[in-house]
Amino acid sequence: MEANKHIQKYFEEIEEETNRCYEIAEGARKKGYDPEEKVEIVLAKNLAERAIGLISTVAPEINESGEEIVKRIAELEEEYGNQDWRVALKISEEITKEQYCKFSDKKKAIEVGIRFGIAYITVGVVASPLEGFTKLELKKRRDGKEYFSLYFSGPIRSAGGTGASVSVVIADYIRKVMGYDEYDPDENEIKRVSTELRDYHERVTNLQYFPSEEEIHFMVEKLPVQIDGDPSEKYEVSNYKDLDRIETNIIRNGVCLVIGEGLCQKAPKVWKQLDKWGKDFELKHWDFLEGFLSLQKKIKAKGDVKGEKQNITPDYTFIKDLVAGRPVLSHPLAKGGLRLRYGRTRMSGFSSTALHPATMFVLENYIAAGTQLKVERPGKATVVGVCDSIEGPIVKLNSGNVVYLGNEEIAEKYVKDIEEVLFLGDVLVNYGDFFNRAHKLVKPGYCEEWWLLEFEKKIQKKGIVELKEEYGINTELLKKLFKGDLDISGEDAVDLSKKLKLNLHPKYTYHWTEIGKDGLISLYKWIMNGSINKEENKIKKIILPFNVVSVDEPDPKRVLELLGVPHLVISNEHVVIEDDDASALVYSLCLDNEKFDLDDVVKAKQENVLELLCKNIKLKDKSGIFIGSRMGRPEKAKMRKLTGSPHVLFPVGDEGGRLRCFQSAMEKGKIRGEFPYYICQNCKGETIFPICSRCDGKTKRIYHCLDCNLDMDNKCSKLKRINGNEEEHNCRLYKTQEIDINNYFQTIARKLKLTHYPELIKGVRGTSNEDHSPENLAKGILRAMEDVYVNKDGTVRYDMTEMAITHFKPKEIGTSAEKLKKLGYEKDVNGGELLDDNQIIELMPQDIILPACDESPDEGADEVLFRVSKFIDSLLERFYGLDNYYSLEKKEDLVGHLILGMSPHTSAGILGRIIGFSKLQGFLAHPLFHSIMRRDCDGDEACVVLLMDALLNFSR
Ligand SMILES: [Zn+2]
Ligand SMILES: [Zn+2]
Known part of the structure; x- marks a missing residue:
């Protein structure tokens, strides 16, 4: 990777520390106390490794030749460039052709090939290659030949519109090279898709892009593969039901997303690539996209003819x-x-x-x-x-x-x-x-930055002296403006507008589009009835009578309010507009011009107030566009707890009582539940843990066959007959047992050298993982001691709303400039040496700032993660018999430590480093960090886990 030295060093340091954590965690896991003897999180340094890790969960075969695939991807990237779609096409093809490993059948090979290609283009972090593309069906054309029907579902969303489109291209490429035919849609199938998209858009949820019927028709007719999907909604399509090659009448969100937000919306992007190299990859038949794009252009142009305004309509979604x-x-x-x-x-x-x-x-x-x-x-x-x-x-x-x-x-x-x-x-x-x-x-709406551009254009690079000479503008004012300070007085704003023929400064531009002509006339009459006070020829005040009684005209006080003109009510007798606003209003209304005649306004043809005023002076629309909004969800930052707030993934059964706690179970003396069954190789005792809790000896896991009702060393090989079919016996790695919980508990407490432990330690009703392996009780005792709670995967998670940040000040994150220097922040944003806590610094991409807000009812991440570090240290020392890792004295010592950031629907944790804590209730990280978690910052949440917690305790 190319990066400057400073960033290179930063990445190296993170990598080094990560490796150190892995070593420690591997050492702990090797002791054999956990169901798996190795760390269950695979470190993936690059996209290729992540893609293999992801796909291997459904096709473990590819692990065998993982290294070979990684090497091949590097070669392809050398040839085509990083993340180039052609890399995905090639590697998909080679996997499909079983060049790296064999699959059980051809269809599986094709599916794995397609999935791998999707994993590559979605950088290996989202579940869409597994859950978004659900399956391939080989269906029959009308002439009896086979074509590809691709099944998509909701999670394809996380691949994004482009990702979804490229998924289709990859699948079609595989179809072509594997010698299958093109899909031959009929009129009903095409209309089914356009009907389905409309139904989805109108009844389920708005598509980001809702293509016209013509676009959908064109797309589906020309697509060489069928886009299909599993039923996903409550509703049936409104028409085109019961088609022989579409199994369901229920709306399929996968189809709507792939066709609408994918292929139709992203066609320009897809064509841009395929136009360049499509023919070299047997994708010449995608030329139809060119026709699609000209159709799309025509349709969009038609929409524009109706007028510019028409496109902005209220959206009630x-x-x-x-x-x-x-x-x-x-x-x-x-x-x-x-x-x-x-x-x-x-x-x-x-x-x-x-x-x-x-x-x-x-x-x-x-x-x-x-x-x-x-x-x-x-x-x-x-x-x-x-x-x-x-x-x-x-x-x-x-x-x-x-x-x-x-x-x-x-x-x-x-x-x-x-x-x-x-x-x-x-x-x-x-x-x-x-x-x-x-x-x-x-x-x-008209705003300062806009005004500034107009000002710059007007003065044409002239200097202060020139401008003073040519226009007679005050030098002090020019100096201020040249410094970029646009906060000027009303009088100056009027002066600049007059002398430079410039639009009136936005601060003194009112919301003229928000009132009608009758309101304007009423306002004129009111002001003409009042008085405009001047001192030394400068407008100081407009004094108006408070009580205006006119039934026919709009209340002029209300008009002032709607315009947004600041004013005061003095003892219910007068309305007063002061200084700046008085000058600006008089100027805007042209009342400083002796030739002004209200009759001209009354008689004018224009109804639009802004247009009326612009006959005399230069004004812009201040209002622009208002955006409707409502509260979505409040900011969030708290430790995640499963239902019942368990400390450990260990079943307490019915014996755990209402609180699902060990204390209740211990009073009853037993827990009945599904547990693994091990026999100690040393003392021949039975246990539920992989290491004998009595003598620390190695154990052997025993199978239990439900059909034979026997325990056995190996999986039962007998077969049984059900409805004429032969099936394997139901033989499992666990069985329903009644365990002596007091015995287990006391043995472990002794091992941990604990004389007393928390009064309430909570487990789960039953374990949900496939082989019913419980966590070791020790983890629960130690978590309860630190008051931290476990999640489904064995880690302690802290959830927060994702927020973007690119620059920060040391004082905002509670970390001193001195400490930040040690973390590699040497310079501020302007390249100056980092000396004090007020300098602005550019954030490095893997660094994060976590919430620590005293005013929040929920505990800050600093409190929670500090206690997690205590839990991890005692786990390392007391349970695994190793040295502790964190040894933190205070919460601030968390700074510099590594975490994994995870968002829902992703399959990868992203490595990050804590650099401080802020009072904001959010997960502050670089946009790149959110982006690699495949998220933006639209108000959803993600979580962090301390790296060592993840490595020691994460389990599938
Ligand atoms: Zn033993
Ligand atoms: Zn059996």
């Missing part, structure tokens, strides 16, 4: 699945909702967005950093962070005052007096999130 207690912030496109602003902070992007801190105050912190919002666009959901350089909310207070809440202090001051939130403020959305969702870019 985010409200449809409303849950009690999860408030709606604003309806689709509703005025005053979150205003779209493009951009990214160091803590947003990759589907996460940011709100102004004052917006969070106004929402009474119901929405905090880490909260998931369900949004109208561009995606379905987002997790929010904070950004203080976007617009905050505008609110109306009980007094009638309207104030702009520009920072937290002001928001805190007024939050109790808010009568109405007029504008919620901005939501900062990364451009890439629109691109990624294939959402049309929508026009945002």
Whole structure:
């Protein structure tokens, strides 16, 4: 891999420490106390190794020639490039042709080949090669020849649209090289697919891309393979049922995802590749994609003719699945909702967005950093962070005052007096999130960065002196602007607009599109009835009468509110607009022009207020687009507990009582359940553990045949006859036994040298793994002592909402600059030497920041993982008889230690390093880290496990 020295060293250090952990864990496992004598997590350094690890769970045959495959992939990558689809095609072909190992039959070989190709293109971390592509069926064409029918299901989602499409290409390539024929769909089968996609889109869930009927028709007709799937929904398709080559009438999500979000949506991407090299890979027949794309272009163009505006329509999807207690912030496109602003902070992007801190105050912190919002666009959901350089909310207070809440202090001051939130403020959305969702870019409201571009264009690289001479602009103001400080006064904003013929600065641009012409006229009349106070020829105040009685016209005070113009109500007699806003409003309304005549406005043809005002001055639309949103789920950070909060995966049976605890079982003296059955080679005693609990001797695991009702050394070879068929005897590696729990417990307590242990140690009702191997009781006792809980796989997990971060300050993560230097952070983001806790540093890709929030009712990751480290150390010392590994004195000592990050639906843990703790209730990691967990930051959660915990205790 190519990387600069500094990063190279970083990866080497992580690798070295990982290897050290493996060595220790291998040593512990070798002692034989665990069901497996080796660490059950395979270290995969690269994609090829991960793909083999993944596929071997369904086809262990490929393990035999794992090294050979890894080598071959490296060769292919040398030839075609890393992660090139052609690598997947070639390796799939070679596996299918049984060049590395033999399979039980040809169909299995083809399936494994396809799965391996999918694993390669999905970088070997998601379950889609196993669960997304469920099976291959060889079906008959009308002429009797065989074609490929590929079965897909929901988990293909985790491969992404492109991954799903390439899966089909791989399968078709295998079809071609193995000499099978093309699928010959008939009209009904084609219409079934288009009907099914529409039903799915309308009744089940929105597809990211919903292709037109013509597109689907074209695609399915030309596809050389059939896309099929298992029934997945509650509903039947509305039409085209009972077809002979489609077994189910129920909607199949796999088909909808692969055709809609896959092939139709990603056709441009697929064609871009196949156009280049398709013919070299016998994929010339995919030329139909070219025709598909021109069809797609034509259809999209037709949609555009109807007008630009038409594409942005309210989308109610985010409200449809409303849950009690999860408030709606604003309806689709509703005025005053979150205003779209493009951009990214160091803590947003990759589907996460940011709100102004004052917006969070106004929402009474119901929405905090880490909260998931369900949004109208561009995606379905987002997790929010904070950004203080976007617009905050505008609110109306009980007094009638309207104030702009520009920072937290002001928001805190007024939050109790808010009568109405007029504008919620901005939501900062990364451009890439629109691109990624294939959402049309929508026009945002006028904002500072836009204004700045116009300003730059206007001044054409002229300097301060020139600008002063040419336009008479104040030098101090120019200096400020050249420094990038756009927070200017109302008077300056007006001045710049006049002199440079520039749009009025966004801070002083009001929401003119939110009022009607009658409102505007009413406002004019009101202001003309009031007085505009000036001092030294500068506008200081607009004073207006509070009571306006006019039944026919809109209430002008309300008009000011809807415009978002800050103003005060003075002793219920006057409404006062001060300084900056007074200047800006007078200018916007052209009231500083002696020639202004209200009659011109009244008589004007235009109804649009912004257009009316723009006849005199330069103004832009401030509102842009408002995004509807509701709360999705609150931020989350806590230790994961299974039902019943067990400390150990050891069955306590009915004897465990309501609490499923050992204390109850011990009172009863026994546990009846399914346990493995071992005989000690040394003392000939019986035990349920692989090492004799009496004499520490080696044991032999004994089979039990239910049909013979006998224990035996080897698997029973007898056969039985059922309905005329011969079947093997039901012979298993466990049997129902009654064990003396007191005896086991005391022996183990003695081994651990414990004189007393926790009062409540909880087990599980029954073990769920295939051979009913329980964890050793010792693990439960030691976990209970540290108050940590076990998960299905034997590890202690800490769950958190995923949040993106690319840069941090030492003080934000509670780790000193000095310590960070030891971890390899030598420079700040600008290349300066790291000296103090306020410098901004770029995060390295495998480093993570975990939550430690005192105010949360749930324990922070620091508390939990610290106790896990204690548990691991006593496990190593007391149980395995080895040296401890962590020896932490305080929670902060966790910094520098390794973890595995895991998201649901993935099959691989991603190695990470803790570099600090923050008050945010989220899993803060580099977008690359989330990405390799195959996730974005839209509000879902992932977990961390201490590496040593995973290596010692993880079991399938
Ligand atoms: Zn023994
Ligand atoms: Zn038998």
